[in-house]
Every structure is written in C-alpha cells, then in structure tokens.
Amino acid sequence: xxxxxxxxxxxxxxxxxxxxxxxxxxxxxxxxxxxxxxxxxxxxxxxxxxxxxxxxxxxxxxxxxxxxxxxxxxxxxxxxxxxxxxxxxxxxxxxxxxxxxxxxxxxxxxxxxxxxxxxxxxxxxxxxxxxxxxxxxxxxxxxxxxxxxxxxxxxxxxxxxxxxxxxxxxxxxxxxxxxxxxxxxxxxxxxxxxxxxxxxxxxxxxxxxxxxxxxxxxxxxxxxxxxxxxxxxxxxxxxxxxxxxxxxxxxxxxxxxxxxxxxxxxxxxxxxxxxxxxxxxxxxxxxxxxxxxxxxxx
Numbered sequence: 001x002x003x004x005x006x007x008x009x010x011x012x013x014x015x016x017x018x019x020x021x022x023x024x025x026x027x028x029x030x031x032x033x034x035x036x037x038x039x040x041x042x043x044x045x046x047x048x049x050x051x052x053x054x055x056x057x058x059x060x061x062x063x064x065x066x067x068x069x070x071x072x073x074x075x076x077x078x079x080x081x082x083x084x085x086x087x088x089x090x091x092x093x094x095x096x097x098x099x100x101x102x103x104x105x106x107x108x109x110x111x112x113x114x115x116x117x118x119x120x121x122x123x124x125x126x127x128x129x130x131x132x133x134x135x136x137x138x139x140x141x142x143x144x145x146x147x148x149x150x151x152x153x154x155x156x157x158x159x160x161x162x163x164x165x166x167x168x169x170x171x172x173x174x175x176x177x178x179x180x181x182x183x184x185x186x187x188x189x190x191x192x193x194x195x196x197x198x199x200x201x202x203x204x205x206x207x208x209x210x211x212x213x214x215x216x217x218x219x220x221x222x223x224x225x226x227x228x229x230x231x232x233x234x235x236x237x238x239x240x241x242x243x244x245x246x247x248x249x250x251x252x253x254x255x256x257x258x259x260x261x262x263x264x265x266x267x268x269x270x271x272x273x274x275x276x277x278x279x280x281x282x283x284x285x286x287x288x289x290x291x292x293x294x295x296x297x298x
Contacts, residue, residue, distance in 0.1 A: 002234060002237075003230060004230055004233050004234065004281065004282065004285075004286075005226055005229055005230045005233075005285075005286055005289065006230075008282070008286040008289075011278075011282035011283070011286075012282070012283065012286065015167055015278075015279070015282070015283055018170075018171060018174070019166075019167055019170045019171070019174075021174060022170040022171060022173055022174025022175075022177070023170060023174070025174055025177045025178060025181075026170075026173055026174060026177050029177050029178075029180070029181045030177070031173065031176060031177055031180055031187050032176075032177075032179075032180025032181070032184065032185060032186045032187065033122070033186065033187060034084060034186035034187055034188035035084055035111075035113050035118065035188070036113060036118060036121055036188040036189045037118045037119075037121060037122040037125075037187075037188070038118050039087065039113050039114050039116070039118040039119075040084060040085055040086050040087060040112075040113060040118075041083075041084070041085045041086070041087060041088040041093075041110070041111065041112045041113075042082065042083070042084050042085075042109065042110075042111045042112075042113075043082070043083045043084075043085065043088070043093070043096070043107065043109065043110050043111075044076060044080055044081070044082045044083070044107070044108045044109035044110075045080065045081050045083075045096075045097070045100070045105050045106065045107055045108065046079060046080050046105070046106050046107075046108045047079045047080070047081075047100075047103055047104060047105055048079065048103075048104045049079055050078050050079045052079070052103040052104060053075075053079045053080070053081060053103075054081070054100065054103070056073045056074060056075065056081070059071075059073045059081055059083065060073050062096070062099050062100075063083065063085065063096070066092065066095055066096065066099070067092075068085050068086060068088075068092075069086070071083055071084065071085045072084040072085075072184060072186060074260075075260075076259075076260040076261070077259070077260060080108065080260075082109075082260070083096075084186065087112065087114075088112065093107075093110065121189060125189070125192040128192070128196065129169070129192070129195065129196065129199075132196060132199055133162055133165060133166075133199070136158070136161060136162065136165065136199070136203050137155070137158035137159070137161070137162055138158070139158075140154070140157050140158040140161050140203075140207065140210070141154045141155045141157070141158040142154075143207075144157045144158075144210065144214060146214075147214055147217060150217050150220070150297075151217075151220075151225040151288075151292045151297050152288055152291045152292050152295065152297060153295075156287075156288060156291035156295075157210055157288065159287075159291070160206075160284045160285070160287035160288055160291065161203055161206050161207070161210070161284055163283065163284070163287055164202065164206055164276075164279035164280065164283045164284040164287075165199055165202055165203060165279075167275065167279045167283055168198055168199065168202045168272055168275045168276045168279055169195055169198075169199070171271060171272070171275040172194070172195065172198070172268050172271045172272050172275070175271055176191065176264075176268070185264060187264075190262070190264070190265040190268075191264070191265070191268055193265070194265050194268035194269050194272065195268065195272065197269060197272070198268070198269065198272025198273065198275075198276055201247075201272070201273060201276055202272070202275075202276030202277075202279060202280060205240055205243070205244075205276060205277060205280040206279070206280045206284045208236055208239070208240070208280075209232060209233055209236050209240070209280055209281070209284065209285055210284070210285075212232040212233075212235055212236050213228060213229055213232040213285065213288065215232075216228040216229075216231060216232050225288075225289065225292055226289055229285050229286070229288060229289055232285070233281060233285050237281060240277055240280060240281060241277065244273055244274070244276075244277040247273055248270060248273060248274070251266055251269050251270045251273065252270065254266045255267060255270065
C-alpha cells in the first residue's frame with residue numbers, strides 16, 4: 001500500500017507552486033478574452049482550395065488596409081480562415097469578401113456580439129461558477145451529515161472538496177493565460193463551459209474517495225483517521241486513474257482529429273481532468289486530516 005498521506009507535503013507543495021504561479025500570471029497578464037466577453041465580430045470564410053487561401057499574415061494586412069487594425073486571424077480546417085474583429089457593419093463585411101472575390105471566397109459564419117452583451121456574459125459566467133461551488137459545498141455537507149460526530153464535521157468535507165476544485169480551476173486558467181500571452185489564444189464561452197464540466201468531473205471523483213472514507217470510519221476502533229484516509233485513497237486509486245485515462249483517450253482523439261472550433265474547449269477539459277484526478281487523490285483527502293488537526297478532534 002502506497003503511503004500517500006505520508007508524502008502529502010510534497011504533493012501539496014507542487015499544487016501550491018502551480019496555483020500561485022497561475023494566479024500571479026492571471027493577475028499580471030489576464031486572460032485573452034474573446035468577443036463573447038468583450039464584444040466584436042467573429043467571421044469564418046472558405047476558399048475552394050488550400051492554395052487559394054491567403055496566409056494569416058496576408059489576411060491581417062488586408063484587414064489593416066480596410067481599417068480594422070490588429071485582428072485575431074487563424075486557419076481552420078484545410079481551406080478556411082477565422083477572424084475575430086471589432087464590430088463590423090454589413091458594408092465592412094462585404095469589403096472583406098470583395099478583397100478575395102478572385103479567389104472564390106465564401107462566408108460560412110458571421111457572429112456579432114455587442115459590448116454590453118459581452119459584459120453581461122462575463123458577469124453571468126462568474127456567477128455560474130460561484131453558484132456551482134456553493135451548491136457543491138451544500139450538497140456534500142448534507143450527504144455527509146451523519147459523520148459530523150466523527151473526526152471532522154460534514155462541512156469540512158465540503159470545504160476540502162472546494163479547495164480541490166479551486167485548484168482545478170486555477171490550473172487551466174494559468175495555462176490559458178500563458179497561451180493567450182504567447183500564442184494569442186482567446187477564451188470564449190466554451191472555456192467557461194469546460195470549467196463547469198471539469199468541476200462536475202472532479203467533484204464526482206472526490207466524492208467517491210470521500211464515500212470510501214465514510215465507510216472506513218466504521219473501523220475507527222481499529223484504525224486511526226490517518227490510516228483510514230490512506231487505505232480509502234489507495235482502494236479508489238486504480239478506479240480514479242482508469243476512469244480518467246479512458247476519458248483522456250477520447251479527449252485526445254477529439255483534440256487531434258476534431259474540429260478547430262472545439263480544440264481549445266477540449267484542451268481545457270484535458271488539463272482539467274488531469275488536474276481534477278490529481279486533486280482528488282493528493283489534495284482533497286489529506287485536507288480532511290488537516291481539518292481534524294485544526295479542530296483538535298480525535
């Protein structure tokens with residue numbers, strides 16, 4: 001049996017370093033928000049062949065010549081280009097298409113989001129994440145209410161799960177802060193959707209471990225709380241890793257062979273699933289032992 005609890009300080013130390021770095025980078029650089037949050041226009045155009053498609057640099061120069069300033073342009077599929085710009089009128093939209101009429105350009109997508117709608121979406125996304133975290137605390141506190149007379153009260157289970165979930169949020173945020181700064185990767189509403197999905201996946205994994213700990217408390221006369229936690233984590237370790245690996249196989253297949261439009265959504269899920277599996281094993285359960293020490297329970 002692997003003595004996970006005895007090496008907690010190393011695992012927690014790694015998480016503290018990663019989360020601190022993520023928060024600092026986020027505060028210094030900030031996320032590169034897409035038009036879903038800032039307002040603007042997203043446009044995708046199609047060319048008959050890859051050879052007829054202009055390069056990203058050519059399209060950027062064309063947009064600058066048309067008065068759009070710096071624009072976010074990237075390739076999509078074999079012969080498409082996507083552009084994220086400031087607010088575009090129908091006349092300006094036609095000017096972009098007219099610039100490449102000789103190459104057989106056609107418009108395949110056009111979405112415009114006003115700045116007020118973008119601000120509202122940003123606010124609602126934050127509220128949604130906060131409400132999910134509060135609901136998880138309430139649910140776990142209720143589900144584990146019968147252990148309140150044990151080594152730790154039920155609310156400690158909820159707080160431990162939330163600390164692990166914050167870990168699972170900050171890691172993807174840190175990664176995408178760096179991606180936005182280095183490769184101009186933007187986050188949109190799908191990023192928030194991915195974070196909420198990660199929260200659900202991670203808390204499910206954590207509750208499985210907590211439930212095994214609750215069952216193990218029946219042997220308190222024979223084992224210490226530390227031993228119960230360690231044996232519970234070990235008994236669910238194989239299941240947690242196998243579940244995550246099966247999910248990651250699907251995610252990597254979607255990342256490499258799926259469409260360009262969901263690539264960063266899938267990448268967020270991949271990072272979150274890895275982080276969530278790690279936190280369920282090495283962060284959430286050891287925090288119960290810390291709670292026992294702080295509350296001075298036996």
